[in-house]
Amino acid sequence: MSDSDDDMTEPANLRFLRRLVTVLTVVMICGVLVVIGLLVTRLGNRAPDLPDQISLPGGAAARAFTQGDHWYAVVTDQDQILIFDRLTGKITQTVDITSP
Structure with missing residues (x-):
């Protein structure tokens, strides 16, 4: 080897x-x-x-649960959606689910 190979x-x-690979690595x-x-x-964030306790009328069993800011809803096995007021715990609306 000569000195010209080292230089x-x-x-x-x-x-x-x-340099491009180095910059892309840093960005990634x-x-x-x-x-x-x-x-x-x-x-x-803490859980909602x-x-x-939720008391369901007529011996209904809960299938699903969802909630909003001022309400929560329970879907029952009797094809109903029960919407409760969050502060009082009282049912504010009942929605019957009908099959097409």
Whole structure:
């Protein structure tokens, strides 16, 4: 080997490609950290407040539950949706489900 082999410089397009890969790696790592941060903050919220007890009329059994800001609803096995007031726990509306 001669001294001229050790002094070889890398071509400009290869240097550009190496820098581009480095920048893209840094951007990808930052993006993954942002996604993880968003998942932690969004999914880390406390669970919604659920009522301690719900009394269903007529021996109905609950099939599904959903809630809003001021109400919650229970879908029963008797094909009804019972909508309750969150503050009082009283039924405010009953919706019958009909099959087509």
